Amino acid sequence: MDPAVPITLDYTLRDLYSDNNEDDLNTTLIYYPLQFGYMHESPSAKYVYGYTLQSDDEKAASSFAMAANMVPQRYAFSAGQMPLIILDFDSSNKLKEENHKTCQTAGELPTHQLDIRRTFSQLIPNQRPTLTFVNSPGSISLxxxxxxxxxxxxxxxxxLPHVVHPETHYEILSKRGLALSGLPTPPSQVIDTGLVDSDDPSLLKQEVARMIESIDQRQVPFVIKLPQSISGMGTFLITTEVERGRVKTLLAEQFGVMLRQLNRSNHHLYPCSIVLQDFVTGPVVALSLFITKTGQPRFIACCEQRFDEQGHWIGGSISYRQQARRRETFAVIMQMVADFLRSKGYHGPAGVDIVTDDRSGEQLIIDLNVRVTGTFHLGPLTGHFTKRGLFEAGMTTVDFPYSRDKFEQMFADDIRNGSLIVSGWVHGESSQLSHAAITIGARESDELDEYFGRIKTATLHS
Structure with a gap:
């Protein structure tokens, strides 16, 4: 069977960074598994994240670990020919070190590095990132x-020198930052902590009680947002009193963990502030854009989001025929976001989740992700799909009980005809499970739904 034709993106992050800005040819991406940062931080870390608070469910924890390990390849798929440094980390450092030694002896690359290189090898050569793996932040050379x-x-x-100051980036990523930004959002209440650090256990206990009490005082339905969250983790929709009670019990412990991350180096960043926000009903879209250095917004894609039964983000879908209309529909709010981010000194990719209020028709921002988004690559893939007559596309993240080789054998025809792309794949360390990001294209929306169904069915085979 003939191999798949290499994928050509309409444009890449490198193109966007260098647009009218030759200085940004020196931009280097540094991506890493989500857990890398907090596994390498001291108890006095400045930048702390709520998504580290996970349940004790072993299967869910394993899936989360694999998803975290897939972050570098999934988010860098549309990077283009620019330097990409990946902090070489997996959840078993000792095992990794042993495997690394074995691979060095055998002249082979570790499996997780092969996974990453294999994903990028699907792209035409001049759109592949210049890839470097490093074992520690101290070994990074720019x-x-x-x-x-x-x-x-x-x-x-x-x-290291950043395109955007880390403190500024942390602020505009935070849910507090959005609530106080002046951008149109649902009515929100910010609950700040009065603590400067977490040294006093009695004060800590009192503060947890105060934050829990604020949840009691809010009228349902509403949303609780932890300060920094990702992929739906750290966000809780409260629609009933039963749900309020369940989430209060869960957060009573998690607030304590969160507040113990507070210290004198980060209290000015409000890392423990929570946001209580009115729940607004209406259609929601995920808008990806790029803000140039001069503050101009570049429309990338406007997608629908996909969530699992627990409310965690697992992907999204796009209708290419609707993109011109959606660009026009959301042009004003997109410019507002660009103006706000430029005022903070930010330029680069961003994602905006927008709900259109069923009652008023007002467009409201319910999330602002100041980074590459999970569906960003669906924009640069427009030409790849539409020239094949595929005007609907989507991406889903999913676990498979087998290897990438077997999956690609099962879907060989789809890969060859360009309707299916493996945009990320990691193999589990201690099981036969794999975690993947699968991007697909179809002619119509009902066919795309059927395609997603085929992918889901494939998770049951072993």
Whole structure:
């Protein structure tokens, strides 16, 4: 069978960074598994994230770990030919070190590096990132005049020159930052902590009780947002009193964990502030854009989002025929976001989740992700799909009980005809499970739904 034709993107992050700005040819991406930062931080870390608070469900924890390990390849798929440094980390450092030694002896690359290279090898050569793996932040070497762009600021990289100051980036990523931004959002209440640090256990206990009490005082339905969250983790929709009670019990412990991350180096960043927000009903879209250095917004894609039964984000879909209309529909709010981010000194990719209020018709921002989004790549893939007559596309993240080789054998025809792209894949360390990001294209929306169904069915085979 003939191999798949290499994928050509309409444009890449490199193109967007360098648009009318030759300085940004020196931008270096540094991506890492989500858990890298907090596994390498001290108890006095400045940049802390609520998504580290996970349940004790072993299967869910394993899936989350694999999803975290897939972050670098999934978010860098549309990077283009620019430097990409990946902090080489998995959840079992000792195992990784042993495997690394074995691979060095055998002249082979570790499996997780092969997974990443295999994903990028699907792209035409001049759109593949210039890839470097490093074992620690201290071993990172940048070119002359280079600045780094990251998904999330972290202490272990704060010594390096950033495109956007880490403190500023952390602020505009936060739910508090959005609530106080002046951008149109649902009515929101910010609950700040009065603590400067978490040294006094009695004060800590009192503060947890105060924050829990604020949840009691809010009328349902409403949304609770932890300060920094990702993929739906750290966001809780409260629609009933039963749900309020369940979430209060869950958060009573998690607030304590969160407040213990407070210290004198980060209290001015409000890392423990929560947001209580009115729940607004209406259609929601996920808008991806790029803000140039001069503050101009570049429309990338406007997608529908996909969530699992727990409310965690698992992907999204796009209708290419609707993109011109949606660009026009959301042009004003897109410019407002660009103006706000430029006022903070930010330029680069961003995502905006917008709800159109069923009652008033007002467009309201319910989330602002100041980084590459999970569906960003669906914009650069427009030409790849539409020239094949595929005007609906989507991406889903899913676990498979087998290897990438087997999956690609099962879907060989789809890969060859360009309707299916493996935009991320990681193999589990201690099981036969794999975690993947699968991007697909179809002619019509009902066919796309059927395609998603085929992918879901494939998770049951072993």
């Amino acid at each position: 070119g002359s005049g280079a600045q780094i762009a990251v998904l999330l600021p972290t202490d272990c990289l704060s010594h």
